[in-house]
Amino acid sequence: MTYHFAVIGAGPAGIAAVGKLIDHGVDPQTIAWIDPEFKVGDFGTKWRHVSSNTRVKLFHRFYAACKAFQFDDAPAHFAIHKTHPDETCLLSLAAEPLQWITDKLKQSVHVLHDKAIHLELSNRLWNIKLEKQSLQTKNIILATGAEPKSLSFADTSEIPLSVALDPEKLSALCHADDAVAVFGSSHSAIIIIQTLLEKCHVKKVVNFYLEPLRYAVYFDDWILFDDTGLKGKTAEWARNNIDGVLPEKLQRVISSPENIKNILPTCSHAIYATGFQSRHISVAGLHKLEYNNKNGIIAPGLFGVGIAFPEARHDRYGTLEYRVGLWKFMEYLQNIMPVWLQYGV
Numbered sequence: 001m002t003y004h005f006a007v008i009g010a011g012p013a014g015i016a017a018v019g020k021l022i023d024h025g026v027d028p029q030t031i032a033w034i035d036p037e038f039k040v041g042d043f044g045t046k047w048r049h050v051s052s053n054t055r056v057k058l059f060h061r062f063y064a065a066c067k068a069f070q071f072d073d074a075p076a077h078f079a080i081h082k083t084h085p086d087e088t089c090l091l092s093l094a095a096e097p098l099q100w101i102t103d104k105l106k107q108s109v110h111v112l113h114d115k116a117i118h119l120e121l122s123n124r125l126w127n128i129k130l131e132k133q134s135l136q137t138k139n140i141i142l143a144t145g146a147e148p149k150s151l152s153f154a155d156t157s158e159i160p161l162s163v164a165l166d167p168e169k170l171s172a173l174c175h176a177d178d179a180v181a182v183f184g185s186s187h188s189a190i191i192i193i194q195t196l197l198e199k200c201h202v203k204k205v206v207n208f209y210l211e212p213l214r215y216a217v218y219f220d221d222w223i224l225f226d227d228t229g230l231k232g233k234t235a236e237w238a239r240n241n242i243d244g245v246l247p248e249k250l251q252r253v254i255s256s257p258e259n260i261k262n263i264l265p266t267c268s269h270a271i272y273a274t275g276f277q278s279r280h281i282s283v284a285g286l287h288k289l290e291y292n293n294k295n296g297i298i299a300p301g302l303f304g305v306g307i308a309f310p311e312a313r314h315d316r317y318g319t320l321e322y323r324v325g326l327w328k329f330m331e332y333l334q335n336i337m338p339v340w341l342q343y344g345v
C-alpha cells in the first residue's frame with residue numbers, strides 16, 4: 001500500500017501532526033505513524049521529572065485543539081486536572097493525557113513500532129527504510145526531536161542531561177564530596193544547579209555560563225522572551241539564588257577557555273545544558289536536513305515540525321526566537337497544514 005502521509009516520531013509534535021492531518025480530512029487509514037516506543041517522545045520519557053516552563057492552561061489548550069484527539073471522551077481524573085491552570089507542573093503530569101491521546105490515535109491510523117533509518121524520493125514517492133521493513137508514502141512529516149548537545153571535555157566524567165534532569169538518578173550519582181560543573185544558564189541548567197545544591201548536597205557546584213540570565217515577562221497578550229526566558233518556579237529560584245545572594249556552595253564563572261582550563265579539573269563531573277541539535281536521519285540526495293523555518297518545508301512532500309524544526313518568529317520588538325513548546329507546535333501546524341496539503345506530492 002502507498003500511504004498518503006507518514007508521520008515519523010510520536011512525541012508531542014508527532015501527536016499534533018497526526019491530529020491535524022485527520023482534522024484536515026486525511027483518511028486515518030492512509031496515515032502511517034512510526035516510532036520505536038509511542039511513549040510521548042522525550043517529553044514523556046526523558047524529561048518527566050522536569051518542572052514545566054509553560055503554564056498548565058497551555059497543555060489543556062493543546063489537548064483540546066484537535067477533534068481527532070477526542071479529548072472530550074477522556075476521563076477527567078488526570079492529575080493535571082487538579083493543578084491550577086495558571087500554575088506550572090511536572091512534565092509527567094502533562095504527558096499523561098498525551099499518552100491517552102496517543103493510544104486513541106493509534107486505534108485509527110496505521111502504527112509501526114520501528115525506527116526510520118533512510119528516506120529516498122523516487123518516481124514521485126518517498127521510500128522509508130525502517131529497521132525492520134520499508135514502506136512507500138506520498139508525503140512525510142518528520143517530528144523526530146532533538147538530542148542535547150555536549151561539550152565533552154575529555155578529563156571530566158560527563159553526566160548525560162537526561163540523568164541530570166531526573167533528581168533520583170542525579171542523587172544516586174552525586175554525593176557530598178563531589179564538585180560538579182554545570183554548563184549553561186537555561187531552564188535546564190538552573191533546575192540542575194538547584195537539585196545538586198538542595199537534594200544532592202554536593203560539596204560545590206561550578207556554573208560555567210556565557211550569557212546573563214534571561215527572564216520571560218508576561219503581558220496581557222504576549223510574553224517577552226517567551227522561548228528563551230526563565231519561567232515559573234525555576235525563574236523564582238534563579239531570582240533569589242543567582243541574582244540574589246549566591247548560595248555558599250555555588251561558584252559562577254564565565255565559560256572562557258582559561259576558566260575551563262583552571263577550574264574544570266577541580267570538578268569530578270560535568271553536565272552540559274548547552275542546547276539541542278536535531279536528530280539526524282539520512283535522506284538520499286540531501287547532505288543535510290535544511291528546512292524553511294517559516295513553513296517547515298524540507299523537500300517536495302517532506303516536512304518538519306517540533307523541536308527539531310521549530311518556527312522562527314520575531315517578537316514585537318524584532319527579537320528572533322525559535323518557537324519550541326507544545327502549544328507553539330500546535331499553532332504552527334494550524335497555520336501550515338493547508339500549505340503542506342497543497343505542496344505535498
Ligand SMILES: Cc1cc2nc3c(=O)[nH]c(=O)nc-3n(C[C@H](O)[C@H](O)[C@H](O)COP(=O)(O)OP(=O)(O)OC[C@H]3O[C@@H](n4cnc5c(N)ncnc54)[C@H](O)[C@@H]3O)c2cc1C
Nearest residue numbers: 009011012013041042043052053054116145306307325326
Ligand atoms: C528539559 C525540557 C523541558 C521542556 N519543558 C517544556 C514545557 O514545559 N512545555 C512545553 O510546551 N515544552 C517543553 N519543552 C519543549 C518541547 O515541548 C519538548 O522538547 C518536546 O519533547 C519536543 O517534542 P517533539 O515531538 O519535537 O520531540 P520528542 O519529544 O523528542 O519526540 C521525538 C520522537 O521521535 C522519535 N524518533 C526520533 N527519530 C526517529 C526515527 N528515525 N524513527 C522513528 N522515530 C523516531 C523519538 O523516539 C521520539 O519518540 C521542554 C524541553 C526540554 C528539553
